[in-house]
Amino acid sequence: MAAPALAKGKSSPAAEKFLSEPEIAKLKRVKVDLVAPPMVHKHEQVASGAPRIVEFRMEIEEKKMVIDDNGTTLQAMTFNGSMPGPTMVVSAGDYVELTLVNKASNAMPHNVDFHAATGALGGAKLTNVNPGEQVTLRFKADRPGTFVYHCAPEGMVPWHVVAGMSGTLMVLPRDGLKDPAGNLLRYDTAYTIGEFDLYIPKDENGKYKDYKTLAESYGDTAEVMRKLIPSHIVFNGKVGALTGEGALKAKVGETVLLIHSQANRDTRPHLIGGHGDWVWETGKFANPPEKDLETWFIRGGSAGAALYTFKQPGVYAYLNHNLIEAFELGAAGHIVVEGKWNDDLMKQIKAPGPIVA
Amino acid sequence: GLASVAATAAAQTVNPAGEKLYKTACIACHSTGVAKAPKLGDKNAWAPLIASGMDAMMEIAVKGKGAMPPRGASSADDATLQAAVEYMVQASR
Ligand SMILES: [Cu+2]
Numbered sequence: 001m002a003a004p005a006l007a008k009g010k011s012s013p014a015a016e017k018f019l020s021e022p023e024i025a026k027l028k029r030v031k032v033d034l035v036a037p038p039m040v041h042k043h044e045q046v047a048s049g050a051p052r053i054v055e056f057r058m059e060i061e062e063k064k065m066v067i068d069d070n071g072t073t074l075q076a077m078t079f080n081g082s083m084p085g086p087t088m089v090v091s092a093g094d095y096v097e098l099t100l101v102n103k104a105s106n107a108m109p110h111n112v113d114f115h116a117a118t119g120a121l122g123g124a125k126l127t128n129v130n131p132g133e134q135v136t137l138r139f140k141a142d143r144p145g146t147f148v149y150h151c152a153p154e155g156m157v158p159w160h161v162v163a164g165m166s167g168t169l170m171v172l173p174r175d176g177l178k179d180p181a182g183n184l185l186r187y188d189t190a191y192t193i194g195e196f197d198l199y200i201p202k203d204e205n206g207k208y209k210d211y212k213t214l215a216e217s218y219g220d221t222a223e224v225m226r227k228l229i230p231s232h233i234v235f236n237g238k239v240g241a242l243t244g245e246g247a248l249k250a251k252v253g254e255t256v257l258l259i260h261s262q263a264n265r266d267t268r269p270h271l272i273g274g275h276g277d278w279v280w281e282t283g284k285f286a287n288p289p290e291k292d293l294e295t296w297f298i299r300g301g302s303a304g305a306a307l308y309t310f311k312q313p314g315v316y317a318y319l320n321h322n323l324i325e326a327f328e329l330g331a332a333g334h335i336v337v338e339g340k341w342n343d344d345l346m347k348q349i350k351a352p353g354p355i356v357a
Numbered sequence: 358g359l360a361s362v363a364a365t366a367a368a369q370t371v372n373p374a375g376e377k378l379y380k381t382a383c384i385a386c387h388s389t390g391v392a393k394a395p396k397l398g399d400k401n402a403w404a405p406l407i408a409s410g411m412d413a414m415m416e417i418a419v420k421g422k423g424a425m426p427p428r429g430a431s432s433a434d435d436a437t438l439q440a441a442v443e444y445m446v447q448a449s450r
Contacts, residue, residue, distance in 0.1 A: 107430035109392045128392070130424045155389035215382035215430035222384075 024053070024095065031055045034086035037167075037236055038248060040190040040259070046176040047091035053138070054090045059101040060110045060129075060151075060165075062214050067232055068239040068330065072200055072208040075217035076237075077108065077151065077163040083237035084194025084261055085149070085167030091174045092144040097136065104132040107214055109153055110160065114139065115302070116147035116169045124152040144173040145284035146303035150263045158225060158264070159218065162199055164237070166263035168192055168303045173285050177278075177307075180288035185278060187257040187307055191248050195298075195320065195331055196237070197230035197265040230265070233320065233331040242333025248318070250310050252339025258318065261303035267331065269306065270295040270321035273314065276306040295321045312346065313339040371447075375440025382431045383441055392424035395449070403449035414442050 019027075030052050035041045058079045065076040065083070079085025090096055096117075102110050109130045113122030117139040120126050127135050151157075151165035170190075177185040201209045201220035208231070211217040224231065235242050242248060250256050255277075260269050269276075276293035283304040290296075298304045320331035379387070379397075386394040395402035406414055418438050421427040428438060 107426040109424040130392070131426065153391060155391035156385055159385070212432040213382070213430050215385060215426070216432065218385040219381040 027095065028052045029055060029097075032088070034058065034080060034088065036080070036082045037084055037086060038191045038193060038242060038246075040087045040089060040170075040192050043089040043172070044091070045172060045186055046184070047093075047172070047174040051091070051093040051095070053095045053097050054088075055097045055099070056088050057099045057101065058085060058112075059103055060106060061103060062106045062108065064211075065164075065237060067198060067200070067234060067237065070208075072232070073210050074198060074200060075163065075211050075214040075221075077110070077160055077165045077214070079112075079149075079151075079165060079167055083164040083196055083234075084192065085165070087168045087170060087190075087192040087259060088149075089170045089172065089190075090141050091172050092141060093174060094141050094171075095138055096141050096169065097138045099134055099136045100127055100129060101134040102129040102131050106131040108160075110151045110165070111153055112137070112149055113152040114147065114149045114169055116141055116143060116145070116149075116171055118142070121152065122149075124154075128153070141169070141171040143284070144171045144286055145280070146170050146259050146261070146305045147283065148261050148263045148301060148303050156218075159222065161263050162197060162225060163214075163221075164196065166194060166196075166261060168194070168259055168261045170259060170303075170305070171285075177285060177289075179278060185289075185307060187255045189250065189254065190257040190259060192259040193235050193242070193261070193269075193318070193333065194237075195260065195262045195265075195267050196234050197262075198232040198234060199224035200231040202231075230329060233265075233267075233325045233329040235331060235333045239330035242318070244334075247315075247334040247336045250335055250337045252310050252313055252337060252342075254337075255307060255309040256335075258306045258308065259303060260298050260306070262298050262300055265300040267298050267300075267320045267325075268295050268322060269298065269304075270319060271306075271308060271335070272317040272319065273312065274308055274310065274316055277309055278307040280305050310337045310339070312342055313337050314341075372436070372440035372443070374437045375442070375444035378429075378431060378433050378437050378441040379444050382433075383429050383445065386425070386429075387445065394425065397445055397448050400449060403446065407446055407450065411439070411442070414446070415439055418442050 061081045111124045111127040113124040151160040278289040281296040281304045316335040319326035326332040390396040
């Protein structure tokens with residue numbers, strides 16, 4: 001009888017308070033309209049009031065997407081039509097209430113697994129929806145951090161994930177982000193980047209195959225997946241999605257939060273010409289961030305976050321620093337920064353010219 | 358000899374397009390039983406379907422049922438679809 005007594009003595013911490021259904025019903029409700037990546041919907045960095053129920057709605061859309069400049073296509077599966085799905089932001093202690101809609105025009109059943117949530121396979125067990133159905137799930141976002149969410153239908157999880165069904169839920173600490181000394185860290189802009197390893201099959205002539213339907217892409221795609229060598233690795237759905245017109249924008253003096261998710265495969269973000277001023281590479285804000293990182297590391301199946309205040313103008317590259325994955329396979333984007341050049345930080349003393357003795 | 362004649366006859370009754378379609382598309386759900394799909398080779402799951410007859414199985418294959426999309430979400434014609442159903446039935450008897 002000693003064991004139960006011991007267990008009783010070690011009861012759960014007093015801080016853990018679970019609300020009853022009537023108590024939850026009294027919480028304030030807010031409805032948030034999601035925006036397409038790389039943008040993140042408007043949100044408070046420091047919570048101004050008590051925990052709330054935050055309502056989101058996402059529609060699942062299966063569609064054929066062009067994923068490179070050669071017209072290669074992916075039979076994609078998406079949350080809200082984008083890769084990644086939209087980033088949702090709440091404060092720790094808030095309740096997320098998601099309505100997930102599987103459009104009647106889709107072919108496959110889907111669901112959603114939130115890494116931030118507790119129980120029922122992240123919500124996947126409670127959100128199975130066939131085409132033409134919708135479902136609503138509520139969970140308490142009780143741990144701060146950036147967390148992946150993704151589709152996870154029993155029996156075909158990896159296919160739905162690598163076909164595009166993932167995104168980030170960011171749960172901010174109620175009192176905001178902190179450096180290791182406890183000072184408040186703020187950002188002016190948040191961008192969200194989803195990195196996707198793609199497995200597009202080739203025909204006998206070495207050309208990428210194009211499929212009439214999503215289901216018909218399955219058999220060949222699964223074979224490529226099993227070899228573990230992606231044909232493409234892209235940010236936000238397409239080679240070059242975050243370059244040219246799609247480049248991220250910032251100004252000298254502006255602090256940017258870069259959220260990076262990879263639901264399936266490791267990556268190593270790096271900002272060429274910049275750094276990670278403060279980085280939570282495992283993405284969980286209750287842990288102190290690391291400072292001055294050149295390259296950080298996002299584990300496959302997680303999302304991380306990096307803060308950077310720009311000090312120089314110009315075009316920066318933000319990429320996966322396996323440079324083959326960046327420049328050959330597609331995992332690279334640009335940040336265009338306006339402002340005044342700082343000669344103290346860097347100066348070209350003599351421009352390139354002929355070698356002199 | 359007789360054996361090879363018999364083998365040829367047997368091969369002719371099987372439309373290879375059926376297995377091909379199964380391995381291209383149907384396998385996504387029917388290999389592991391996604392969303393209660395009857396698993397390939399699961400005799401108990403298939404017995405009532407087989408008993409219902411080919412017309413009834415084709416009705417489901419063409420129109421869809423529950424999580425099963427029409428034509429299994431493929432662009433296959435009726436003949437290929439029926440060949441895939443026959444392939445699955447043969448593997449699940
Ligand atoms: Cu899915």
